[in-house]
Amino acid sequence: MADPPRWEWEEDMLYEVPPRRCKCMRAECSAIEEETKFAACAKCGVKFCSRECLVADWKGGVHKSMCGPLKVLRSGFSKELRRSTVLKVVVRIRMYAFPFFLCHKRQSSGGALFVQSNQLLEDFYFEPNVNRYGERTNRSVHVSFITPEEFDEVGGYDFELALARAALRRAVAANPRDQDVVALMKFRCGYVCVVVLPICPDVRICRNLASDYLDKPPALQLNLDEL
Incomplete structure (x- = not known):
């Protein structure tokens, strides 16, 4: 994204x-x-039942890619991490969600993308x-x-x-152009934010691409791991 997103509102919660x-x-x-204690990875602290499982997971690429992020996560899911994760979701779905947004915006006086997930952020x-x-996990958003x-x-x-009401109205009113997308994001952990993103x-x-959604259902179910 060429221009940085603008965060109109963010529930600054720290959930466990x-x-x-x-x-x-x-x-x-x-x-x-x-009864048998597992051994923890020396870097990130997650546990494996045996060295064989640790080596297999590392060679398979899964733990190798997760070790660094897990190490960072040990100190808490900070505001910066939450925001970067939200943007990661948006980047994955934008080729579907942004045209969908423009299609429905043309048929109304204004509004926002409402992105929900029944999974933790x-x-x-x-x-x-x-x-x-x-x-x-089967990571998906509605x-x-x-x-x-x-x-x-x-x-x-x-x-x-309800806490995001004022911010959402403010963001929608301030973005009459087709250059930006207003997105309301909500995840199962309770995290909610309103962010304005450049298309x-x-x-x-x-x-x-917006015309492709004229005769389609009024909602999208997107599996991020298949996009």
Whole structure:
């Protein structure tokens, strides 16, 4: 993205990932740490049931790609990490979501992309589709278009979304052009943000693709690991 995003609002919360029984980090292994203590990776601290599993996961490329991010995550999921993870999601879906946004914006007086996921934001932080517990995940988002009036109805019974009401209205009112996308993002951990993003890679391409969504359902279900 050529221009930096503008964050209109962000729920500055620090959530704790629910603890669970320790499973061997290697996705293909189902061993659970009970009486026998697992060995932890010296760099990132995640656990494997044996050296064989650690070596296999490293050679397979999964732990090799996750070790650095897991080490960073040990100190907490900071605001900077949350924001960079949100942008990572947007980059993956933009070729579908941005034309979808333009299509529906033309048919209304203004609105925003509403991107929701029933997964934790941190699940999108890792490059492979494996979470911090070594479990395979099917990372997906539900994308729809929401007007300020529709948001008032939704926000009426959702406390976390209600907090973003003023920021969403402000962002929609300040962006009448087709150059930017207003996105309301919500994840299962409760993290919510409103961000204004420049349309890319090219506004003309997105305008041309927008017509593809005229006769399509009013929502998209996007699997990030298949895009």
